[in-house]
Amino acid sequence: MATFVIVGAGLAGAKAAQTLREEGFDGEVVLIGAEEERPYERPPLSKGYLQGRSEREKIFVHPPYWYADQEIDLRLGVTVTGIALDAHEVALDDGSRMSYDKLLITTGASPRTLPGQAYTLRTVADSEALKAGFAAGGRVVIIGAGWIGLESAAAAREAGCEVTVVEPAPTPLHRVLGPELGEVFANVHRRHGVDLRLGVSAEEVEADGVRLGTGERLPADLVVAGVGAAPNVNLAREAGLEVGDGILTDAALRTSHPDVYAAGDVAESYHPLYGRRLRVEHWANALNGGPAAARSMLGQEVVYDRVPYFYTDQFDLGMEFSGDTRGYDQVVIRGEELEFIAYWLREGRVIAGMNVNVWDVVDDIQRLIRSGGPLPPQD
Ligand SMILES: Cc1cc2nc3c(=O)[nH]c(=O)nc-3n(C[C@H](O)[C@H](O)[C@H](O)COP(=O)(O)OP(=O)(O)OC[C@H]3O[C@@H](n4cnc5c(N)ncnc54)[C@H](O)[C@@H]3O)c2cc1C
DSSP: OOEEEEEOOSHHHHHHHHHHHHTTOOSEEEEEESSSSOSBOSGGGGTTTTTTOSOGGGGBSSOTTHHHHTTEEEEESOOEEEEETTTTEEEETTSOEEEOSEEEEOOOEEEOOOSSSOBOOSSHHHHHHHHHHHHTOSEEEEEOOSHHHHHHHHHHHHTTOEEEEEESSSSTTHHHHHHHHHHHHHHHHHHTTOEEEETOOEEEEETTEEEETTSOEEEOSEEEEOOOEEEOOHHHHHHTOOBSSSEEEOTTOBOSSTTEEEOGGGEEEEETTTTEEEEOOSHHHHHHHHHHHHHHHTTOOOOOOOOOEEEEEETTEEEEEEEOOTTOOEEEEEEETTEEEEEEEETTEEEEEEEESOOSOHHHHHHHHHHTOOOOOOO
């Protein structure tokens, strides 16, 4: 009987295991996760769960009994410490080894840290610690105006904290959205009382505050580092798999070894639509990439070419983003101040779109991106 091992029990890993069973695979499926929690979704950790609005049980990908029902051997609190590609074996942190016929790596990413006492946000425990910290009130300094930094800022404000966000770029989300749309997020946060310090870097996290590059000290009761995440590629690199920014795969999510696959945050996969490899740290990529890798492991013809998709909720701004803005030369905004669709174009073609407080338009936006065509006139 064939054994398929999945390293990393997050969303991508759990969805891959589900797909293997749905597609009729009757061999052994082993899902190994370093965390003690069964697979869960991370988006609520910086939104509803952090704000105490969603129940704990709602964050999990499957109910607890599901794994036994599906005969999925879920090993929690177990870390894979090595992969022997030629022997088709993984080494576990309890000293044992396990053979596989096919291996899927879904080890995700880990938050970048800063020296000093700063909170990071990746796990349920991180979210619970932050929730308790925000509940105590006081002064919160958030380093980084990316998605995690901004969502944490919104949650801290809603909990009644004084919030300052420090960001070296001239607008929030500058790298992903550019200055035009970054300014929209800046305005939303300012309107809700967040003190944004843009164009300034944090030099050091000290015991009772943050020292800025300008020499100014911001006193803080709690500091959050929202400075990005790094893919967990060490296992793959040490095993000898090809690694760039993430684990390199083709469009079928196969790595440089024919029996090893990668999906989710850790994978840097060839994307036929963009004609290059992309590493996508978004929920939808784990949700769909895990199943695509599973089908590929089963020998099905797979071309994973989903348009990257992301969503966020901050204060009164809800939005969905599709595509990739890299190389854009024009932004067109259609709509009103907080109810609009923004399109990013390169040489007249739509490459990305973002709907803000406008719903049920993602399919249309993604069709437009896929078609490689111009923006149709407004009706
Ligand atoms: C707070 C937060 C909010 C987010 N909000 C959004 C959002 O609003 N919208 C959106 O699109 N995306 C969001 N994301 C991103 C999204 O959650 C990720 O893209 C998604 O979780 C990736 O899933 P994954 O399965 O690839 O990796 P992960 O969820 O990181 O799971 C990987 C798992 O592998 C385990 N692991 C790692 N190494 C080993 C090893 N050697 N042995 C065993 N296990 C190992 C890890 O412990 C981890 O549990 C958010 C992320 C965070 C952290």
